[in-house]
Amino acid sequence: MATENRVVTYMGPKKLEIQNVEFPKLVGPKGRKCEHGVILKIVVTNICGSDQHIYRGRFPVPQGMVLGHEMTGEVIEVGRDVEFIKKGDLCSVPFNVSCGRCRNCMERHTDVCMNVNDEIDCGAYGFNLGGWQGGQADYMMVPYADWNLLKFPDKDRAMAKIKDLAFLSDILPTGFHGCVAAGATWGSSVYIAGAGPVGRAAAAGARLLGASCIVVGDTDKQRLEVVKKAGYQTVDLASSTPLPDQIEAIYGKREVDCGVDCVGFEAHGHGPGAEDDPAAVLNGLFEVVRAGGGMGIPGIYTAGDSEAKNETIRKGAYQLDFGKAWIKSPSLVAGQAPIKKYNRQLMEAILWDRMPYLGEVMNVEVVPLDKAVDAYRLFDEGSPKKYIIDPHNSLKQAG
Numbered sequence: 001m002a003t004e005n006r007v008v009t010y011m012g013p014k015k016l017e018i019q020n021v022e023f024p025k026l027v028g029p030k031g032r033k034c035e036h037g038v039i040l041k042i043v044v045t046n047i048c049g050s051d052q053h054i055y056r057g058r059f060p061v062p063q064g065m066v067l068g069h070e071m072t073g074e075v076i077e078v079g080r081d082v083e084f085i086k087k088g089d090l091c092s093v094p095f096n097v098s099c100g101r102c103r104n105c106m107e108r109h110t111d112v113c114m115n116v117n118d119e120i121d122c123g124a125y126g127f128n129l130g131g132w133q134g135g136q137a138d139y140m141m142v143p144y145a146d147w148n149l150l151k152f153p154d155k156d157r158a159m160a161k162i163k164d165l166a167f168l169s170d171i172l173p174t175g176f177h178g179c180v181a182a183g184a185t186w187g188s189s190v191y192i193a194g195a196g197p198v199g200r201a202a203a204a205g206a207r208l209l210g211a212s213c214i215v216v217g218d219t220d221k222q223r224l225e226v227v228k229k230a231g232y233q234t235v236d237l238a239s240s241t242p243l244p245d246q247i248e249a250i251y252g253k254r255e256v257d258c259g260v261d262c263v264g265f266e267a268h269g270h271g272p273g274a275e276d277d278p279a280a281v282l283n284g285l286f287e288v289v290r291a292g293g294g295m296g297i298p299g300i301y302t303a304g305d306s307e308a309k310n311e312t313i314r315k316g317a318y319q320l321d322f323g324k325a326w327i328k329s330p331s332l333v334a335g336q337a338p339i340k341k342y343n344r345q346l347m348e349a350i351l352w353d354r355m356p357y358l359g360e361v362m363n364v365e366v367v368p369l370d371k372a373v374d375a376y377r378l379f380d381e382g383s384p385k386k387y388i389i390d391p392h393n394s395l396k397q398a399g
Contacts, residue, residue, distance in 0.1 A: 008136035013057025024141040029131030035080040038145040040073030060304040068136030069095035070169040091149040094339035097123035100147030111336035175202030177337035181296030182258035186210030194262035195223035222384040230361035255290040264299030279318040286325035297334035
């Protein structure tokens with residue numbers, strides 16, 4: 001049995017360390033016993049765009065926080081009160097920490113669990129949301145294991161597709177949720193803001209839902225090239241051509257049926273040399289989503305941005321063109337995705353080859369845990385890769 005645990009630790013803006021810490025116990029924040037939990041040996045753990053908000057110091061977390069919220073692992077220790085998850089099970093971990101007992105969990109809103117965070121109805125690993133330590137590590141503890149963990153039905157079959165199944169912990173259900181919340185369905189036209197990993201997952205989700213014209217926008221040409229190569233339409237938000245004009249050039253109309261925000265508060269304004277504008281994506285969606293259309297907003301918006309231009313934005317208040325949008329009778333769903341609402345079905349879609357295009361658009365690079373800090377830096381510099389950390393060399397051993 002291991003006695004130490006390597007973890008990726010936040011020490012300040014753009015300052016991470018690989019530290020050796022004590023092997024995890026069945027204990028949660030503030031010393032609460034978690035006999036309902038398990039210890040996982042991490043098989044894969046990803047770096048998310050949300051982690052970049054933290055890395056840059058723009059989403060506040062305490063110094064010493066273990067980062068990471070996209071984990072897949074093998075159960076090696078089981079708490080006394082766990083009945084259905086067994087040692088040896090290979091499982092995906094939803095990034096939402098949820099109890100399965102409260103009203104919101106029972107209504108499938110695991111994104112706003114009422115019992116796992118004393119400050120607000122929302123818990124997540126590796127954020128400042130309840131004190132739950134992240135899983136960019138060798139090992140981690142998962143509470144309420146019977147409820148939270150998604151067990152893969154066959155380990156060998158799962159390991160053969162582990163690079164795709166790794167997305168079930170967050171970005172694939174998050175992107176898919178954005179599309180569902182926006183009303184995407186067969187034949188829909190969809191505009192997705194952001195060609196990072198969540199935006200690319202949303203594009204794959206829109207394709208699974210049967211959407212017709214799927215357009216992805218970004219300012220980063222490398223990311224747009226990845227998306228275009230995978231068979232999606234793209235618009236360059238750094239171009240001098242207005243977004244509605246670019247949409248019209250592709251779709252023949254200036255508005256689409258639905259839109260998805262996969263960027264959040266670190267958005268840039270549109271056009272050459274545009275500066276940061278946290279309202280840019282939302283206002284863009286208000287402009288290009290048709291009257292009666294829908295918008296899914298899984299992109300993060302938060303108070304406490306260290307680089308906010310003024311105190312109003314620092315508080316999480318933004319200049320929205322809602323007066324113009326109101327007349328269009330839009331629908332809008334914002335917030336974290338409830339991962340458990342989608343992850344089992346998306347797992348089946350992957351296992352039964354209904355998403356064979358996923359790997360191409362996600363553009364994965366696997367790195368060892370000791371290279372995680374370098375991967376954060378490359379991601380921050382604009383790499384179009386989706387970085388998956390393999391702490392125990394599990395992927396190579398699986399062939």
